[in-house]
Amino acid sequence: MFGKLLKHEFIATRRLVPMIWLATAVMAAINILSSQIDIGWLGGTSMVFLILLAVGQVVVTYAVVVTRYYRSLYSNEGYLTHTLPVKASQLLGSKLMTSFIWLILSYIIAFAVFVVIIQYFAQQQGISLIEVYRNLQATMGFENSHAIVAAVIIILFLFYSLTFQLSQLFFAMSFGSLSRFHKLSLAAPILSYLAINFLLEMLTMVAMLFVPLSIEIKLNASGIPDSGLKIVGQGMHVLLKNPQEERVLIGLGGLVLTLFAICGLLWGCHRLIKSHTSLR
Numbered sequence: 471m472f473g474k475l476l477k478h479e480f481i482a483t484r485r486l487v488p489m490i491w492l493a494t495a496v497m498a499a500i501n502i503l504s505s506q507i508d509i510g511w512l513g514g515t516s517m518v519f520l521i522l523l524a525v526g527q528v529v530v531t532y533a534v535v536v537t538r539y540y541r542s543l544y545s546n547e548g549y550l551t552h553t554l555p556v557k558a559s560q561l562l563g564s565k566l567m568t569s570f571i572w573l574i575l576s577y578i579i580a581f582a583v584f585v586v587i588i589q590y591f592a593q594q595q596g597i598s599l600i601e602v603y604r605n606l607q608a609t610m611g612f613e614n615s616h617a618i619v620a621a622v623i624i625i626l627f628l629f630y631s632l633t634f635q636l637s638q639l640f641f642a643m644s645f646g647s648l649s650r651f652h653k654l655s656l657a658a659p660i661l662s663y664l665a666i667n668f669l670l671e672m673l674t675m676v677a678m679l680f681v682p683l684s685i686e687i688k689l690n691a692s693g694i695p696d697s698g699l700k701i702v703g704q705g706m707h708v709l710l711k712n713p714q715e716e717r718v719l720i721g722l723g724g725l726v727l728t729l730f731a732i733c734g735l736l737w738g739c740h741r742l743i744k745s746h747t748s749l750r
Contacts, residue, residue: 471554471555471556471560472556472560472563472564475554475556475560475561475564476564476567476568478564479538479564479565479568480568482538482542483534483535483538483568483572486530486534487527487530487531487534487572487576490523490526490527490530491527491575491576491579493523494520494523494524494527494579494583495579497516497519497520497523498520498582498583498586500516517587517590520583520586520587521583521587523583524579524580524583524584525580527576527579527580528573528576528577528580531572531573531576532573532635532639534572535565535568535569535572535573535636536639536640536643538565538568538569539565539569539639539640539643540643540647540659542565543561543643543644543647543743544643544644544647557744558740558743558744559740561743562640562736562739562740562743565640566636566640566736569636570632570633570636573632573636574628574632577628585599588602630725630728633732634728634731634732637731637732637735637736637739638663638666638667638670638735639663640735640736640739641662641666641735641736641738641739641742642659642660642662642663642666643659643662643663644738644739644742644743645659645662645738645742646658646659646660646661646662646663647659648742666735670728670731673727674724674727674728675724677721677723677724677726677727678705678706678721678722678723678724679705679706679707679710679721679723680705680707680723681705681721681722681723681724681726681727682703682704682705682723683701683703683705683721683722683723683726684701684702684704684705684706684719684720684721684722684723685699685700685701685702685719685720685722686699686700686701686702686704686717686718686719687699687700687717687718687719687720688700688717701722702719704719705719705721705723706719706720706721
């Protein structure tokens with residue numbers, strides 16, 4: 471049954487998102503073509519639209535997955551959804567997985583646009599992408615292994631960030647749809663999200679600064695990392711007291727806090743879907 475839920479979710483969300491992906495791909499092709507045949511005005515114009523589409527397709531994807539969650543559970547469609555012989559965990563899981571896949575694909579497309587933009591400006595300078603990478607490598611002093619580690623960290627951070635955002639959005643939709651908030655209509659989920667996001671951002675910042683758990687990166691005289699990562703029992707506030715220290719601290723307290731917050735928000739979503747569903 472879970473597989474059928476996933477299939478239904480993909481069918482329900484596939485109409486709009488791929489269309490803006492297609493528009494982005496067409497604009498990227500126009501930009502690449504214009505740089506090849508040296509049409510300056512077309513390259514500049516297509517670049518502006520390409521950047522707008524790259525950002526827009528991510529925003530549209532967020533809007534689609536959140537709207538889908540709300541409509542399928544808390545609008546007229548919810549009367550059918552909640553009669554299905556499935557558990558609340560399956561409903562939530564199918565929506566999370568579908569949303570996650572769409573958003574990952576959107577970010578991949580945004581990254582591809584970023585590569586096209588770099589290629590465009592590199593072509594203007596008469597150099598290739600490989601040469602851009604080697605120049606950056608010579609300037610920053612990093613090795614290929616460092617670049618691989620950085621790429622893995624970025625990918626893991628993207629997964630974590632998407633899960634954190636989706637858990638906030640879905641919980642806000644569920645909490646704001648309780649019967650006591652019906653008079654506020656859609657303002658209730660929006661206000662719920664703003665309140666939750668603000669509170670968690672503040673708590674995360676405090677945890678990063680003061681929880682004694684950080685990743686330490688030593689810097690050389692040029693400000694370039696010259697050693698591996700090390701976990702230390704200090705918070706980032708130590709650097710505020712000693713800004714002259716040649717090192718960087720990345721507080722892990724915020725990460726630990728948000729991991730607990732993700733679990734709590736998803737548990738809250740499950741509970742609201744299972745026991746406190748309130749259709750309009």
